[in-house]
Structures are given as C-alpha cells and as structure tokens.
Amino acid sequence: MAENQMPHSPQDNTSQAAHGAEKLVELAKSMPLTDGGRRTSQMLSQALALDPRNHEAQIFQERLHQMFVPRWHFPMLADTARNNAYAKAIAAKVKPGDVVLDIGCGAGLTAMLAARAGAKHVYTCEQQPLIAEAATRVIADNGLSDRITVIPKWSHEIVIGEDMPEAADVVISEIVDTVLLGEGALATLTHAMGALAKPEARAIPERGTLVAQAVESDQLLDLWRPQRAEGFDLSAFHHFARVAQITPNDFAACNLRPLGPTTELFHFDFTRPSLKPARTTADLTCTEAGTLQAVLVSFEMELAPGIQVDNGLASDGHWGRTAYLLDQPAKAWPGLQFAVTAQHDSAQLSLSVHEDELRTKVADQAAVWMHPAWNLRPAPQADAALAADAAPIWGQTPPTGIEHQGPSFH
Secondary structure, three states, rough: OOOOOOOOOOOHHHHHHHHHHHHHHHHHHOOOOOOOHHHHHHHHHHHHHHOOOOOHHHHHHHHHHHEEEOOHHHHHOOOOHHHEEEHHHHHHOOOOOEEEEEOOOOOHHHHHHHHHHHOEEEEEOOOHHHHHHHHHHHEEEEHOOOOOOEEEHHHHHHOEEOOOOOOEEEEEHHHHHHHHOOOOOOHHHHHHHHEEEEEEEEEOOOOEEEEEEEEHHHHHHHHHHOOOEEEEEEEHHHHOOOOOOOOHHHHHHHEEEEOOOOOOEEEEEOOEEEEEEEEEEEEEEEOOOOEEEEEEEEEEEEEEOOOEOOOOOOOOOOEEEEEEEEEEEEEOOOOOEEEEEEEEOHHHHEEOOOHHHHHHHHHHHHHHHHHHHHOOOOOOOOHHHHHHHHHHHHHHHHHHHHHOOOOOOO
16 A cells, blocks of 8 residues: 555445445436336345445335235234145145146245145246245245246246146145135136146135125224214215225224124135126024124135135134125114125125115014003002002013014113
C-alpha cells in the first residue's frame, strides 16, 4: 500500500454496503413481476445481505412474499390432524414402483410423504416460482432430490413425455377451499385424471361431500352485522354481508351452536370428476330450540377408505368456514324444517334460504301458541279445593318437550 493511501475504515465499508443495498432496492422496484417475483426477490435478498437493516428492502420483500405466497400455507403446514390424515392415506394408497403426480406442491410435504411411502418417482407441480424454488430446497434438505422432481408449471401445462416420462399411477392433491370448489379442484382433477393419469389411477382424496346445517351464533352476527355503533343504526349496510367467510380464529370466538344435523347438498367423485353444474333443494331440520341465524356449509373429504378430513363444527383444523346469513333471524324449535337451494358451476357455490316459507312457518307456529285455548282458566268455583285441582290443567307451564315447539312470547 502506498504511504499516502489510507485504509478503508469499517465505517466506510458499512456506508458502501448501505449504498449498494439502496441501488439494488431501486432496481428491484423497476423489475416487472411477470416472472412471479423471482428476480425481484433475488435482488431484495442481495440488498439485505449487504444491509440487513435496510427498511425499504424489508418492507418490499414482505409485501412480495405476501403477494405471491398465500399466508394460509403456514397454518396448513402446522395442521397436525390434516398432515397425519394425508400421511396415513398416502401410505395406504401409494405402492412401491408407483409414479405419483402431486398437484400443488407447496412446501413439498405431500410429495415427500409419497416418496416415503415407496413411490418410484414423484412429480410435483407448482406454478408459483418462488414456492417452487423453496420446495426444491426443502426436498433437497430432506435428501429426496433423486426421488422427487419439482415441475414449475400449472398442472394443465404438463405434457406426458416431456415433463413426465409416463402417466401417473396416483394423483395427490389438496386444492380445496372451505366449500371444496373455490381453488378449481374439479377442473384441475378432471384434466389430471384424464390426461396425466393411467386409466385405473388412484386419487387422494377420493371423494368429497358438501353439507349444510342450521346454526345459531350471536357472536357471528355481532361480527358480521353489528346493529349499532356509538348509538347509530347500521342495518342499511348489512346487505353487503350475506356470506360470512369465517377465519379459524373467528370460528373459535363465534361459538357456533348447531340447531340440527347436517344435510347433504352435493357429492363429488375425485377419481372421476365432472364439470357439470348442479342445483339442489334440500330440507334442513332443527332438533334444538333457539334462533336460526345462519346456514353453515362445510365439507367432508375422504382421502382413503376410513380416512377423512372435514371443516365441520367439531373440527379444529386450519380451514375456515362459510356461513350464509339469514336476512332475518327466525325462531327455531325441534321439528322445524326449512328449505335451502344450493347451486354450483363446478367452481363456485351459492346458497339461498327460502325465508318467505320459513317466516310463514314461524308465524303459523306463533298463531298456535297465541290461540286463546292456551290461556284458558277454569271458571270460579264455589269449592276452592276444586279450583285448586283444576287450575294446573291450563295454568301450569307446558312440559319441556312441548315448550320448545314454538317461539316464546312475552
């Protein structure tokens, strides 16, 4: 080093690193996201390697990850009941020598379960590049890179002979939402079972059922249809909230109470899926007294014989729930039946309660209880003892089994 050349101080190096990080952040901002955020993510990682405390890089990277890596991935991976059910189903259905197609790789868990079950090779597809890259690292970390191939494509773009050497013996997926249909499961599985699988291929899950159930929950209405705030009436705003998408945390807080059993709406065969729209009208039955405030729609999914997952009232898994709110809550009593009409177009579900008919039934039941006969009292008797004996016939409270057949009046 020349005598007149001073060495760089640590402070100078820090300043240069911070300046380099700022330049990378500015470059990342100008990058298009058409590659799923890959290049942008790489630049932000480089910026944070230079300056781990760069504010803009931290914020931009977090926004990028939230945009391209849905947050539900993390509670799903932490759902031990779901993971265990898939592990058991895959162990039961994947045989040594099978070629497996895993649709929706995520972190690679189900692909690794298939490899552990003895699959000859697992091809797992993931259309989001950031997720596909991370899954590739997870699979490598677990020593399974020679058994699992991550295909960074949408399953509809896979070509047998190019992306996979042969069709699959088993197709694994977990691409359902709270009512099975919202992530395009039927369209995806129709294509996969027809174009990417062998004629007698097995599927996990095998089938799914949508069911409906009458429920009561004051907390749910307080959350989705608050009547008043600071003394102001908010009811004219409530028509925007007909369908309540209930998060797991809200589900725990809302304490939904079943007023009757579940009733089947639709059944789906995932081994031979159909894209045909369907419509059904079903009667829901109440076996408990209370206030009918919503109809909960949930799913029951059979992964393999005897192995099921669901998001019903008794489940504590990561899935949310969907409840269809009544325009006007109605009194319910044991034996009440009311109709709902549900429709799907293979991708979306709608449900409507026949509320006009329900209100008529409630009014008719109220009329029965308001009839003068229920308020009769015996005529005054000369003999007080006779009056005392007679009075309980009409004056006593109806037995419990009768009391809950209709709404109470005050």
